[in-house]
């Protein structure tokens with residue numbers, strides 16, 4: 238199996254001197270293609286920080302991070318942005334979408350940045366929006382969609398750009414049970430059918446129940462790593 | 466670029482009221498400044514060009530000492546030769562040689578010191594435009610034996626109208642006082658009220674007859690075919706007639722050339738001040754809109770929109786404001802200037818002071834086309850400059866922090 242994420246002795250410290258907070262402490266962690274993994278732990282345990290590090294969004298304090306085969310310490314800031322565009326999909330807690338663009342335009346946005354031809358964009362977006370049950374909502378602006386529908390558009394946006402993996406930070410935090418179940422079903426199906434790798438940071442039991450692997454964090458350290 | 470433009474365009478209309486306010490402010494600023502520029506330029510044009518074309522001419526010739534001793538005997542030297550060289554000069558379109566003396570005009574209602582010009586209307590009209598400025602009567606074409614053409618200001622002061630009698634007095638070469646009754650045959654309004662108050666035209670042969678001496682020429686005004694060759698032609702004439710003072714209008718009235726130049730400068734200063742003011746409005750609006758969209762910009766950065774694209778996005782937003790607001794202001798500015806260009810703006814309510822400086826109370830607006838293009842170009846450049854600071858704010862954002870802030 239291909240390793241899509243690998244961290245070696247990863248440390249992340251916020252602040253300096255007495256105020257320094259060690260958010261990640263010597264984290265050795267890897268993810269293989271096709272995983273459906275949840276990072277869990279109490280609030281403040283470092284889930285978001287780890288997700289940001291493997292999303293190439295924040296600078297490493299020490300250690301090494303290799304994403305989709307690339308040692309990211311070798312990338313300049315602008316190259317990192319482009320790397321995220323081509324290799325990493327993001328779904329945030331909420332308000333993921335660009336409010337002035339329609340569901341369709343949001344979904345195709347990364348492909349537009351990638352310079353993918355119109356016909357191909359259209360095909361992928363329609364297919365994916367259909368798959369996640371959003372046909373007929375293409376022209377709706379985010380404000381006209383429910384929270385669950387917005388999160389599904391965000392997943393489609395990430396997926397359409399064909400990333401190596403998708404990172405989702407508390408994607409269900411603002412959703413009711415029905416929407417949560419629907420979103421999880423959808424992501425699970427994409428994982429099964431398209432072998433898309435998903436990594437969640439969550440403390441939502443419903444997400445943990447569906448995860449194939451659960452990584453437990455506490456005080457910036459991995460304390461348990463269980464595959465089910 | 467397509468993605469970037471799409472977001473920029475939609476962002477403009479996300480808060481339509483705010484965008485309308487900015488666009489309206491730009492349009493109004495441009496309109497207002499164009500209005501002021503059209504006014505100033507029109508006024509200056511009236512003041513300068515009108516004076517040049519109606520009575521100053523491009524080149525003036527006097528005897529060397531005439532400016533210090535404007536005496537009736539102080540005439541142009543070697544008049545015949547000079548005329549000959551004028552006729553031979555390629556660039557001389559026409560000339561008018563005048564009798565010119567300080568005189569005294571009086572009517573039953575008052576009296577006034579004047580400059581008396583003895584002219585041949587035909588020659589005069591080939592060089593200068595006074596003949597087009599008559600509001601009543603004619604330029605000395607009259608059956609009156611002693612016709613006189615006067616300005617409307619003098620007519621007002623001496624309470625004269627067509628057919629009224631006016632006494633003209635001047636000192637003859639033999640030092641006796643000449644006094645003669647003339648009849649007003651025409652009244653002009655030249656656009657220079659000082660001139661209209663103090664200048665009086667009579668036929669040249671009548672002037673000579675009353676002076677008791679023929680051939681008295683005190684001033685020659687020359688019109689050119691090509692005004693670009695003003696300096697060359699002036700020196701050619703000066704070389705052929707060293708005993709007289711040959712001056713281009715720039716040499717004779719340096720303040721006029723200076724005021725044309727300084728008007729140009731003023732236009733640019735004006736444009737730049739307005740643009741700076743508008744720039745602050747645009748920057749303020751963009752910064753506000755970016756701070757409102759912090760989270761969104763964070764998401765854009767996270768999903769891989771590069772900083773240069775984000776900068777472009779903000780620059781496009783700024784340019785859109787300018788591209789809509791600028792031309793909008795220009796179209797209305799142009800219409801306004803055209804309207805006041807043909808109808809004039811009547812300032813007679815508060816123009817007493819202006820008339821004292823020889824300016825007219827009706828201003829005809831005017832603005833050369835080049836200023837519109839320069840203005841449009843400056844607005845475009847300013848829009849891009851206006852985006853720099855807001856773009857800096859946006860691209861300095863840390864995507865993680867930006868996304869966390871709701």
Ligand SMILES: Nc1ncnc2c1ncn2[C@@H]1O[C@H](COP(=O)(O)OP(=O)(O)O)[C@@H](O)[C@H]1O
Pocket residue numbers: 251252258259260278279280281282283284285286287438
């Ligand atoms: N930008 C930051 N500046 C300072 N401290 C931070 C910052 N981000 C996170 N932290 C700290 O790092 C630790 C881990 O935070 P986080 O990764 O957000 O935890 P979780 O997502 O598991 O709740 C916490 O103690 C938090 O206060």
Ligand SMILES: [Mg+2]
Pocket residue numbers: 284285286438
């Ligand atoms: Mg968190």
